[in-house]
Amino acid sequence: MRRHSYRRTALGLVVLAATLASACGGPGESGPQSTDTAAALTEKPTCGKEPVTMSAYFETGFPMPKALTDKFSAQFPNVKWEVREDQFAVITQNAPRVLADDPPDLMRLPQVSELVKDNLLKNLDGYAKVFGWDSWPASQLEQLRMKPGGGARGEGSLFAMGLNFSVTGVLYNKTLAERIGMTSAPTTLAEFDDALAKAKQANITPIVQFNGGATGGFAFPLQNLMASFGEPGPINDWIFQKPGATIDTLSNQKAAQHLADWIKAGYFDRDANAMDYAKMMSKFQAGEGLFMFNGDWESGNLDKQMPGKVGFFPFPAEKGDKVAAMSAPLTFGIAANAKHADCAAFFLDWVATNADAREIAVAVGGSHPMGPADAPMPEVKKGTVTAETLAAGAAISQDNGAMDFIANATGAIYAKSWTPQLQKLFAGEQTADGLLKSVQSDYEDQVGS
Structure with a gap:
């Protein structure tokens, strides 16, 4: 892509x-x-x-x-x-x-x-x-x-x-973006990281993201980071249960560590582990966060509730030569x-x-x-x-570059593995390396590998 x-x-x-x-x-x-x-x-x-x-x-x-x-x-x-x-x-x-x-x-x-x-x-x-x-x-x-x-x-x-046919990426508050001097969507991971740091310095919550309940939302930024550091093919192979596929790869380790670094830097709401999807949306619509990892299913709602105040961009790659495209x-x-x-x-x-x-x-x-x-x-x-979001989705379809959602790998992997492990990562009770190894172990038990 x-x-x-x-x-x-x-x-x-x-x-x-x-x-x-x-x-x-x-x-x-x-x-x-x-x-x-x-x-x-x-x-x-x-x-x-x-x-x-x-x-x-x-x-x-x-x-x-x-x-x-x-x-x-x-x-x-x-x-x-x-x-x-x-x-x-x-x-x-x-x-x-x-x-x-x-x-x-x-x-x-x-x-x-x-x-x-x-x-x-x-x-x-x-x-x-x-x-x-x-x-x-x-x-x-x-x-x-x-x-x-x-x-x-x-x-x-x-x-x-x-x-x-949905596409996910990053939604952002244009008013808050102006406050930190962000005049256009980031095109590299470094530019995105810079925007997060500037938002934190301006006392703006950089990312409003739910992670509570049985199906938490930190899987969204994690998968975007996975595609930023690596290629979508191996991720799809794992989701589709192709023989020998693993989520514990070098590029995914970099992605999980980058997410852990964001957590350590305080780029998320302090109560993310207690926040459900509805509360996340309420906070974003109230202007309480610069970025939100989410999908185009909220486009019509946000155009109605915040007309002209919200933008969308696909998450950029580490070096800017490709973009993540979780789409299904x-x-x-x-x-x-x-x-x-x-x-x-x-x-x-x-x-x-x-x-x-x-x-x-x-x-x-x-x-x-x-x-x-x-x-x-x-x-x-x-x-x-x-x-x-429509322009992004049409381009993904033409390029045949969609990734499925990592939570769809098995029927139980979302509620019983990704969510609790990501909640532990946010709480400081799990490491980035341990997160992937635990999920891979659960995956192999569930698919009979």
Whole structure:
């Protein structure tokens, strides 16, 4: 990744062949994973004309999925939605049980590997074929692919979809930036470090970042530093569970030590380990921090709450010749035993191809819609956070340079390893070297290495 080159109307009810119906077995059975299902789909499924009540399990605090379901029901009045919402940490812990015991038609997914291994997600290959998803840019969907029955991610069958394609980086308060003489976004790690030091000297909190709860946010600056010191390929290999992959590399050791140095220098809030995501956002919007590592899903919100006062930039590399680009689909899946899988698939296709839905992805979600490479993009006002994050996401997609999130390596690695180890690092109870070794050990236990 180099700098500046870097994420229908038909309503006839389709009756699927008996092989598709029989494929919907329970967890642990082989039915839902069978690619024979694809052969049964010869037409694009729809939601039909009869009343349908869709069950959905969404993440609290993110308005885009609800905005999409509301617009969908406005266009297809026979479809209603029963939406349950929880914090991401709760979804992470509950996902296997919910998918097995009360399978939703559509669910926000924390990570797909273990869910695929346990036969809890529907294989979407048949839908991808009839809707044409396989013709979209490969980088949009590769993170959601896996061989049936388990194994490394990045190739194989499609088991999830995205409601949009997000990009993460650094959001900054333009007013506070002016106070320290920062007139443009840093383009090297040294320039970023200099801005942190100047903010500290000016009694401005350099970085407002949550690190409390079961899914802390220090993984964001850490991964950006990893890509600043090294290449994204080995990081993706580790996340995708490629054989022999390790997170404990020389470049990642430099990244973890740099994060430890920031902590020692007092560049974060003193109460970061007690801060949740909502409190972080409140502090940033109140002008209580210069920088915040976060994603484009806040673009629309910040353009509304702080118009013209916030900027965004991809985290710069150590030497400035490349940039970090943690970018991934906002992942949703269909339960293996979902009652209305066809309607859910039709909805996912609508999200990527309908003009109103793509407008919501940009205006509310602040990020790049999924879909064909030549699909029209909604107009965005120049100078907004949304415009800056969209430009970054489009360049990443074109360059095929996206990294998945290090918290997605296994179903338990975020809550049971990254977060507690990063909390210990912040509290002075763990070293940078010990952090990576502990996470790698947990990873090997979880993937059976």
